[in-house]
Amino acid sequence: MPARLFLSSGDLVADRRYEFARDLQIRGDLIAAADLLEQAVELAPRFASAWFALGKIRHELGENEAAITAFREACAADPEDRHGASLHLMQLGAEELSDMPKAYVQTLFDQYAPRFDQALLDDLGYRGPSILFKAVLSVRAAAKKPAFFRRAIDLGCGTGLGAAAFAKNVDRFIGIDLSPGMIEQARATGLYAELEVDDMLNGLRAKDDASADFILAADAMVYLCDLAAVLAEVGRVLVPGGVVAFTVETHDGEGVVIGEGLRYAHGAPYIRATIEAAGLKLSALQVAATRNEGRVPVPGLVVIASKS
8 A cells, every 4th residue: 555644744743743653553552642643733733644643543442423523623634635534534424425535536546656556466456457358348249349449548547457458459548547646657558649637527528529439447436426427428428339348346235335445335226327327328237356455355346338
């Protein structure tokens, strides 16, 4: 995983107490760590990193009301919410589900970029692109259509793992990712004709009607709460007969929840309804785990749809 984010308080003593608290936390002395963090935020009341760390410790100690208070203070101290404190508030039921703060996603993946492939492939056993590729081949074969595409868009392209899986089947890839660090890694692959730093929705909104034959989103939709707006744009940007392929994490319910890994999980009924609302035709909805957490496969879905 990426290095933890640290935003200095500007107070040397408060920063030192934060570092001592983190050492105690690593050694398992959560109560002493929490005490030091309380001292740090007393010295520097706008110390976002200390409030966030305190929130996590309070949650781990089962003190959920105190955790909610600390996470709210972290959000107030850093309105961009680069730590993602609001996600923990959603997880604790203190806030309604909403999309992730853009600054959090960008910061997370900028930190993650240098070792992203190693962490994803080696540590998490990531296999999303290969599963998506096989699913697209199967759907196209069943429809008696070739699995070759002239113009493709890779949403949340990351370092280019998705494009690499489809490289021999796509003439021209455009990659879109919110993280400049990820875009630089993707640029080094030589797989993309164009690369853009943007979120998925705005990236699609900038594209012309019927300008893509294929749209890919491998392990990217897990960072969106509501998929409706993105899928509506997918429907607009695809040519008639064009294909979209993406993965989501899932759960047994109908709607959207936020999981322990701070990613959204979308129920199968929600996926079906949202695909239909976007004017797309569902071609495949397959149960598949594209990654592991703690060596345990994470429940997921592979989704293939087309524009009529």
